Amino acid sequence: MIKLITSDIDETLVDNLKNVPEINTKAIAKAEDNGMKVILATGRGPYELNEIPDQAGVIKEDRFIICCNGAITLKAEDRQIVDSLPLEFEYAKNVFEYAYKNNLEFFVYTLDCKYAINLDPIEKSNAYTNDTCIEEIQGTNIDFLKDKIILKALIKNNDIDFLHSLEVDVAAITDYSCEIAYSSDMYMEINAKNVNKATALRKVCDHYGIDMENTLVIGDNYNDVAMIEAAGIGVAVANAHLQVKEVADFVTKSNNEEGAVAEAIEKYAFNKK
Numbered sequence: 136m137i138k139l140i141t142s143d144i145d146e147t148l149v150d151n152l153k154n155v156p157e158i159n160t161k162a163i164a165k166a167e168d169n170g171m172k173v174i175l176a177t178g179r180g181p182y183e184l185n186e187i188p189d190q191a192g193v194i195k196e197d198r199f200i201i202c203c204n205g206a207i208t209l210k211a212e213d214r215q216i217v218d219s220l221p222l223e224f225e226y227a228k229n230v231f232e233y234a235y236k237n238n239l240e241f242f243v244y245t246l247d248c249k250y251a252i253n254l255d256p257i258e259k260s261n262a263y264t265n266d267t268c269i270e271e272i273q274g275t276n277i278d279f280l281k282d283k284i285i286l287k288a289l290i291k292n293n294d295i296d297f298l299h300s301l302e303v304d305v306a307a308i309t310d311y312s313c314e315i316a317y318s319s320d321m322y323m324e325i326n327a328k329n330v331n332k333a334t335a336l337r338k339v340c341d342h343y344g345i346d347m348e349n350t351l352v353i354g355d356n357y358n359d360v361a362m363i364e365a366a367g368i369g370v371a372v373a374n375a376h377l378q379v380k381e382v383a384d385f386v387t388k389s390n391n392e393e394g395a396v397a398e399a400i401e402k403y404a405f406n407k408k
Contacts, residue, residue, distance in 0.1 A: 143354040155190040158394035176201035203286040205335035316358035333361035
């Protein structure tokens with residue numbers, strides 16, 4: 136019996152314009168009306184959520200949003216932090232120096248802002264990006280962040296194979312002590328050891344007194360694999376990566392544009408066959 140539903144955001148819950156299809160919103164409301172709890176788990180920072188939680192209808196009392204791949208969990212209603220697992224400053228600094236030396240687009244996420252170098256000129260003028268609290272790093276170090284809570288570091292490149300080729304280097308400069316995941320075919324995400332969506336989801340389940348066997352998880356990308364594997368039912372959307380589909384219990388016929396989240400909810404939360 137499904138008691139908790141968790142959905143990724145990008146390429147899963149939202150369409151390509153970053154809006155929640157109405158069919159998904161209706162399915163979430165139906166699940167909540169029938170006593171199920173629905174939460175979001177994303178690689179986004181708290182300041183990158185925009186209107187998505189509200190569009191999805193998940194802003195309710197005693198509901199949570201897992202951000203930065205599990206590095207931080209917030210109360211949905213007031214964004215109060217209930218759990219955080221930060222990245223050690225030295226690891227973030229090492230990745231920054233590697234990105235600086237190799238002219239890579241780099242971001243470091245703190246609690247209230249993300250800092251960047253080598254921003255794409257087009258991205259600088261992109262309203263969507265500018266609305267997500269980016270500050271460009273001035274200078275050749277990030278020592279000014281030493282006393283801040285760092286949630287994750289990120290390297291961006293539109294060539295996912297190129298990003299994969301960097302993993303050996305990034306793992307080495309972080310002493311093989313960080314979690315490295317990928318999302319949206321353009322992000323390498325570096326979190327603290329053992330930080331992933333599955334770890335955060337287990338904590339939410341403990342809060343509710345819900346067994347992981349009673350969870351439905353929906354995702355599309357590499358940073359969703361851990362929670363899809365850990366869930367009672369793990370679903371990959373039609374546009375998911377092959378690796379994600381291989382570990383999932385079911386692959387939807389619908390993609391993120393067509394209401395894949397709604398399809399998964401209807402199949403596993405309400406279909407009694």
